Amino acid sequence: MSDNNNGVTAETVKKIARLSRLHVQEDRLAHLADEMNGILAWIEQLGEVDVEGVEPMTSAVEMPAPMRADVITDGGVRDKVLANAPKSEAGYFVVPRSVE
Amino acid sequence: MTDLTALTLEAALAGLKAKNFSSVEITKAHIDACMEGADLNAFITTDFENALVAAKASDAKLAKGEGGALEGAPLGIKDLFCTEGVKTTAGSKILGAFKPQYECTVTANMKQDGMVMLGKLNLDEFAMGSSNETSAFGSVVNPWKPEGKNDEELVPGGSSGGSASAVAANMCLGATATDTGGSIRQPASFTGTVGIKPTYGRCSRWGIVAFASSLDQAGPITRTVKDSAIMLQSMAGYDPKDSTSINKELPDFSVACDRSIKGLRIGIPKEYTIDGMPGEIDDLWQQGIEWLKDAGAEIVPVSLPHTKYALPAYYIVAPAECSSNLARYDGMRYGVRVDGEDLNDTYEMTRAAGFGKEVRRRIMIGTYVLSAGYYDAYYLQAQKVRSRIAEDFTNAWETCDALLTPTCPSAAFPIGRPVNDPVQMYLNDIFTVTANLAGLPGISVPAALDKDGLPLGLQIIGRALDEETVFAAGAALEKAAGFTAKPKKWWV
Numbered sequence: 316m317s318d319n320n321n322g323v324t325a326e327t328v329k330k331i332a333r334l335s336r337l338h339v340q341e342d343r344l345a346h347l348a349d350e351m352n353g354i355l356a357w358i359e360q361l362g363e364v365d366v367e368g369v370e371p372m373t374s375a376v377e378m379p380a381p382m383r384a385d386v387i388t389d390g391g392v393r394d395k396v397l398a399n400a401p402k403s404e405a406g407y408f409v410v411p412r413s414v415e
Numbered sequence: 416m417t418d419l420t421a422l423t424l425e426a427a428l429a430g431l432k433a434k435n436f437s438s439v440e441i442t443k444a445h446i447d448a449c450m451e452g453a454d455l456n457a458f459i460t461t462d463f464e465n466a467l468v469a470a471k472a473s474d475a476k477l478a479k480g481e482g483g484a485l486e487g488a489p490l491g492i493k494d495l496f497c498t499e500g501v502k503t504t505a506g507s508k509i510l511g512a513f514k515p516q517y518e519c520t521v522t523a524n525m526k527q528d529g530m531v532m533l534g535k536l537n538l539d540e541f542a543m544g545s546s547n548e549t550s551a552f553g554s555v556v557n558p559w560k561p562e563g564k565n566d567e568e569l570v571p572g573g574s575s576g577g578s579a580s581a582v583a584a585n586m587c588l589g590a591t592a593t594d595t596g597g598s599i600r601q602p603a604s605f606t607g608t609v610g611i612k613p614t615y616g617r618c619s620r621w622g623i624v625a626f627a628s629s630l631d632q633a634g635p636i637t638r639t640v641k642d643s644a645i646m647l648q649s650m651a652g653y654d655p656k657d658s659t660s661i662n663k664e665l666p667d668f669s670v671a672c673d674r675s676i677k678g679l680r681i682g683i684p685k686e687y688t689i690d691g692m693p694g695e696i697d698d699l700w701q702q703g704i705e706w707l708k709d710a711g712a713e714i715v716p717v718s719l720p721h722t723k724y725a726l727p728a729y730y731i732v733a734p735a736e737c738s739s740n741l742a743r744y745d746g747m748r749y750g751v752r753v754d755g756e757d758l759n760d761t762y763e764m765t766r767a768a769g770f771g772k773e774v775r776r777r778i779m780i781g782t783y784v785l786s787a788g789y790y791d792a793y794y795l796q797a798q799k800v801r802s803r804i805a806e807d808f809t810n811a812w813e814t815c816d817a818l819l820t821p822t823c824p825s826a827a828f829p830i831g832r833p834v835n836d837p838v839q840m841y842l843n844d845i846f847t848v849t850a851n852l853a854g855l856p857g858i859s860v861p862a863a864l865d866k867d868g869l870p871l872g873l874q875i876i877g878r879a880l881d882e883e884t885v886f887a888a889g890a891a892l893e894k895a896a897g898f899t900a901k902p903k904k905w906w907v
Contacts, residue, residue: 323783335738335782336745337775338763347779350837354780357838358727358793364800371798372805374659375615375629375854376879381658395516399749410747413758 323351419444420585424488424642427588431477431487438477438487442470442531445489448586449533451907455556457581459494460502461534469531476529484649486529491581491590494535495542496522496633497622501532505624506540506550506574509744509769511751519622520654521591521633528649533587537577540771541741542598542626545843547576548830549773557606557827558584558902562868565905569827569869572602572843578636579606583902589637589646593623595630596729597823597847600859603636604822604872607861607900609889610636611643612847614879615854616661618647619654627736628659630729630851640860640890644668647882663880671883672890677711679888682815686722687846692824695865700821703862703873706895707819707888715815719807724800725849726841731784731797732852737774738781744769776837805853808876817884819892820846822859822872846874856882858889862896870900 325344328351332339339347393406402409419441422430430436446463466489473487497503497515504510518526526532539549547555547570555576557569571580575592579602582590592599594612603610611634618633625631635646648668654660683704688697704714746752746765753768755761770778784793811818824845834840850857856879859872873892877885 327783328779331779331783331786332763334786335775335778336742336759336762336766337770337778338760338767347776350776351780351783354730354837355783358730361724361727361731361793361796361800364721364724364796364803366796366799366803369799369802371795372801372852373629373798375852376659376661378659378661381655381662383655392516396748398516399511399513401511401746401750401752408748411754411758411761 323348323355420448422588423639424588424637424645425639427488428485428645434477438470438473438531439467441487442466442489445533445587448584452584452586454906455558455580455584456553457537457555457577457584457586458534459504459506459537459552459577462501462532463534466531466533473529473531483528484645485525487531488529488588489531489533490525491533491536491578491587492522493538493575493578493591493593495538495593495624496591497624498522498532498535501535503535503624504552506538506552507769507771507774508551509750509766513749515622517622520619520656521623521650524652525649536581536590539574539576540774541624541737542574542593542595543737543773543777544573545597545601545840546570547573549771551771554830555580556830558906559606559827559869560902560905568830570605570830572605572827574598575602575636579603579608579610582606582608582636582638584906589635589642591633591650592636593631593633594851595626595733596851597844599634599636600822600847600857600872600874601843603859604870605827607870607898608636608638609640609643609858609860610634611647611858611882611885612850612856613647613651613882614661614856616659617651617882619652619657619660621654621656625740627733628740629736630733632851640858640886640893641669641672643858644672644886661880666883668882668886671886674883674887675711676707676887676891679712679817679884680715680815681707681712681888682715682717682811682818684717684719684722684811684818684820686719687820689824689845693865696821696824696871699863699871699873700819703819703892706892710891710895717811717815717818719811719849721800721803721807722849725804725852726845728797728800728804729844729848729852730780730841731793732801734777734781735785735794736781738778738785741774741778801852804849808853808855812878816878817888818876820874820876822846822874826865826867826869826871850876855879856885858885860889860892860896861898862892863898864900
């Protein structure tokens, strides 16, 4: 079933998982591909709707984005910001090395 | 002495004001009820100690004849609302022991009005689910049982399952909830309670854990329509911290509940019926039509031709926004971190361990529909279909003032019912999701029991910003239905 018309294959799932930063075990890929194909097959029906000249709806309320003065309204709360950190030291977040 | 947990919020507030009982007394009664009901698993975190401190402070205010609109009333908060100093989980493992250092606007409003918070209520993980079975803290049990099947446990609906269950079991006078595709109204229907999702933008989303930002909206679950009006009045209001918050004066929702619906035009959308829907739900819908007619409303047939496309559109828009919103859970600044071989591996291991199956599924779908080469075919198409769905409503409002529909295509179902196909679970939201896509207010009111003795709700959907009509029609349904059934108290 993994190669139906939506074409989500184990390889696609691997790529999507990577983009999603989700670790997926090799032996789960085929099953997830089936599942995604099932959901996407159901979603395909949207193609039937005539959307000629229709603007995409991007907001549930019709209003312009509100503007505010560009001034500092918050800050100076370092310890609060760090309060829930998995690792912190000397007032900083501690994160894994990101540049080799 | 009267059972203080059986009071409506309205009656409790009146009793507190009249000093018939104190906030400490009514809070203690609810704490006992919460402890008795522990097996329902409605709460993730209780905070009884602070509740009693708040109750004492309320009593001091009430003694001086002061106090806000919710002064001294013990309420529950869905664990998606960030509460300062009280663990907030969103029903997920990934947040670990996260304690917000700030208070979300909705609960800040309620605390300002004197609420006593009993604790944080269980929910589907990140509010993604229709049965409360995706919570990392276990399923919530519906206090209702099918007649003659005492060993069967039912879901309370979702995602606000803890809120619905706690209110139905008299563990709190009312509870906050959120609704992205039906998560207030569907659990209300499953538990014989009232739930309203207001117009998008009425309640500030600031400090509420985000799922799908263009659809998420907070609202109350209570035992009466008037109670929902009282709670929403406190929860809602303009907040500059949410750029989609509506800057309009709030009408008096309680007054609207007493408004006559004489001459009101109620639309009946012919598309709100699905194959395999129990006949009882159709019968109840017909009964609802009669009730509103008897109350003086005019019934108008209407058509919302794009209804069947609402769920598939939702299952593109919501996962897309979810995949973007949930990108922040990377194990760096808060929550749980699982160390991997390098930074990317750490991200991947953290997120795979922290998120449950349904959340991972939706993140992947969302990432897929937003990925290069698929964006136009899926996401853009869905946003255009969303415009069509909103347009259907705009057209309907030319001939009617509000719509009457069933809330859900079924009553509550058993916990653990095998779901081979995720789409089958998604169908729960078929009648509720349209209001989210169009940003409209919708209320579910308990209307009858089915053949198994389980509650069924009817839904009223109104124009944007016209909660008043929704409350008026909801109150008319409530009055006509005279729904007084309560679940048998088997959990004590």
